[in-house]
Each structure stands twice: as structure tokens, then as C-alpha cells.
Amino acid sequence: MFDLDKLIRANIRRAVPYSSARDEFKGEARVFLDANENAWGSPLPERFNRYPDPLQSALKERISRIKGVPAANIFLGNGSDEAIDLLYRAFCEPGRDNVVLVPPTYGMYEVAAVINDVAVRNVPLTAEFQLNVE
DSSP states (O other): OOOGGGGSOHHHHHOOOOOOHHHHOOSOOSOOGGGTOOTTOOSSSSOTTSOOOTTOHHHHHHHHHHHTSOGGGOOOOSSHHHHHHHHHHHHOOTTTOEEEEOSSOOTHHHHHHHHTTOEEEEOOBOTTSOBOOO
């Protein structure tokens, strides 16, 4: 059976997730001074003085109900650039691994590879826009 965990870098598997005071505090707080939030609130009815939930728990639960998949299986990111970078950081060993790109393609694949010290191997398409498998 396929085990995705075996592909994750060892140091990532050992990492302890960040936990903020807000995650550990179960009461109701008017101000989270440790997060540099505005103690006076927002002049608007919306609560703009608070950081959003970094785990997007409520949104993931809603998507989970709509799509019928466990919330733990849902990934949300700030656009594809963030998702691409996180994939490189989680699965590619800097200075050792490489990625295969088929140009023309989205430029952030190469940018993220360079930033994460992952070698890039470009495999151009043939004149018929097919992969040259030889």
C-alpha cells in the first residue's frame, strides 16, 4: 500500500507544529496582546482587529460537509505559489532532489525549486507536443 509519509522529508516528519496562545486558550478574550492585535477593535461591525484562524478550521469543516471528505484531507493555501512552495519544502531534499519540468509551464515551479535548492531538469516537448520518452 502507498504510504505518503515515507516521501516526506525526515526533518518535516519530526517537526512539532506551531501552536499559538490562541490555540491553547479556551476562554473568551477581548484582546490578544501577544499577537499585536488592535485592542480597540474595528470601527466597522466586522472584527478586523483579529488574525484569521491559521488552520482555517471552520472553512475546512464546511467544505468537508459539502464535498463529503474528512476536513483533515483538505488543504487550503494562499494561491498556487504557496502550495507549490510547500510541496517542495515538504517532499524535496535541498541540494539532493530534482524536479522535472515540461516547458512551457508555470514559472513558479522553477522559481520555487531554485529558492528551495532543488535542481530543475527541463524536458522539452517534441514538435508534436509530446514527451520524448527515449
